[in-house]
Amino acid sequence: MEEVWVTGAGMTRIGRRSEPLPELMAEAALAALAMAGLERPEAIVVAAMNPEEFVGDGNFASNVASHMGFADVPTLRVETATSSGAAAFYTGFAEVASGLCSTVLVVGGEKMTHIATPRVSELIGRSIDPYERSYGATMPALAALITRALMARHGVGEREIAAVAVKNHAHAARNPLAHFPTPVSMDEVMASRMVSDPLRLLHCCPISDGAAAVVLSDTRGPVRVAGVGQGTDTLALRHRHDLTSFRATQTAARAAFTMAGFGPARVDFAELHDAFAPFELIALEDIGLVPPGKSGTITLDGETALDGRLPINPSGGLKARGHPLAATGLAQIVECVWQLVGRAEGRQLNARVALAHSIGGLATNNWVTLLEASR
Template sequence: MGVFIYKAGLSKFGKRKSNIIHLIQEAVFNMKTDISDVDAVFIGLMNPEEFTGVGNIASYVLDKLGLYKIPAVRIETASSTGAAVLYYAYAAVKSGIYKNVLVIAAEKMTEMPTNRVTKILAEVIHPAERKTGATMPALAALVTNRFAYENKIKKDVLKKLLFYVAEKNHYYGQFNEFAQFRKEIDFDTYIKSKIVSSPLSLYDCAPISDGAAAVYLSSEKGDIVVAGIGQGTDRQALCEREIITSFESTKAAAFNAFKMAGLSPMDIDFAEIHDAFTPFEVTGLIDTGLVDKKEIIRFYEERLGYHDGKLPVNISGGLKSRGHPVGASGLAQVVEVYNIMNGKYNDEISLKRCDVALTQSIGGLATNNFVIILKRRGSKVKSTLRYDFNDKRKSKKEKMSKIPQIYSFTELYITPEGVNSPLNLVMVQRKQKKFLARYIGDVKPKIGLKLSIKKMDNGILYAYPEAGFIEKIRKRLKKK
């Protein structure tokens, strides 16, 4: 039995005066279909208790939609909540428990100050890492700096690469009537924007948003079928992962989705990739197998991700331009794909091929990720290819230093509530172990710099250049 998307709708994203219920009602209304025959409602919100002060929200939403006699449940997996709610609604229809299901995902975030929202979002981070003052942008920046180091990408090339992502997604945001940002940006605007957590600037980070998405799932045959769907998880703490520049959770989710669909990355016509941070679009394309790592810079330089390119990516504007109401984003990606497949986008950016699409959604710092493959019913796509998502990198047999050294670093400017700005953070490696610390050295941090570590009374670790290193620098300066 297949599971089909019968209808889909979005609310307008952005800083909205509407409350959470009005946003949901707007998305449901925009589906333009009768919902009185649904058997159950699956609702995804990440943190309505903190953002809106409403608990037991599944019952509350059903009451306001006039559907209070049928089953309802709320699902949450951090910023992949919208994809998770579709995943479990899909399972309920596929199993035959329900025939028609209404899937809703939403978040209302903009009524709070930025540092308060930052702190709430940081609650999904491992407590030990959160204690240092780390936020989601800070962890994303640590991943980005390490990615550049491992792939020998120079600082100026990295900035250009990240700009290409932001430029593309802002370009397409102007065509999306539901998007928060509908203006293009140029390199001068991008490079002058405020640093959030080095090297990530304001235009590298998706905005705080309000918004909702709705999907009507059914076992009745429709035009768009959910061909494959996969979920993958990883260690909660970024420091406890062997590799931080590639997300095992995405690879596992992609493997399961492709296996279910009987397809390979070569069969995907276009994609919606989770770009809460511009580097995550880059790593998302690599982890799903859509673009080879060796080709990633060329992919952006040659604009192969545009609507007339080899693999259109985030032509909805992505989270970066459409907005990122965290609970809604994963389902919004699916709605965008549905609209593109049904020709509901501007003719200027219509696609030559749009029979098979992939969405990828990241939960937390890649601890709970989803990949969904949608297919137009009747499209003749039969793949004989298979893709191996195992990381083929061989671990180097190198001597791990007993002396702690910097594995990655960032300077965080938009700090959570109660933490002074700027905050220098380093990921420290000692033998096989990694951990986060606040950096207080006079020497500019760089990967490989040897450190001394001190634990203060507040329980926070502080790192500073190892004494022997400082002496070497002084001797060199004297000689000069």
């Protein structure tokens, strides 16, 4: 297997955007290509979860490639629900690692804010098991079942969950590309509207537009891809024995660490999939970044803040940077790369190893990616 390097990383501002989706994706892609000093990639991988419904366009790989003036570059599209960006990264990684290509552009994006919230919720909800959906279960409802079970354990209460949202908003306040660059207080989170008991509005990520892109190469660059792992689980929540951890995350982390040849102790900071604030606590333990049962205390103690021992979601996370579905897995990797090369202005960490964790659907198709600075 060839060594694979990230030579370029770029993304758009996340939030409510008026530009068409292919234009947002081109903006991110051109920024990544510019950083890589590359004019034309050998291949392109596109991630979009549902452009057919969200923007009404199909054949989206060709659509995006043509829009960027790369109609003659081999392009394909990858989809694993909300982790599509991470899956596209893996596909690009495999193309380079196998020796099939020497440079690959990976670009992901989604545009949703122009659609009414109930419709967006229904479209995202289609990734839920059809039987559970027939009972009116939405993503927030199933996430609430998980949260309730999590809170029945020792060490996770309303304050621990709210602390995740407060921290990630504080981080986003230092990120000019974030959807919500605004701090929120513990009281505001705990008084926000109940979405699906015990999940409140400020525990949930927003609906966002945006795009992110990276360039992968077989020639040495500033950041090396140390490991990529995928993990999967049953579509139906009722078929899982344990609600308070995600097998898909555990499997993905194990695979990524095995490929990298090191363990969680080497990770300096991480971007975790906090579509719902309690998911950050679950991921911390599933990946092995903190001991079982400790994620709540550690978060409340500030250890996962920017100035803490193990900063989590320096970008603001899905919660506050925003969650434009297929862009998210790549936006996490862009943040990791920018941190590793010293481009994370206003929130710069001193770090060498970064981890990105992306959840597809209700944790049915998850990814863990490990990146290492090559200084």
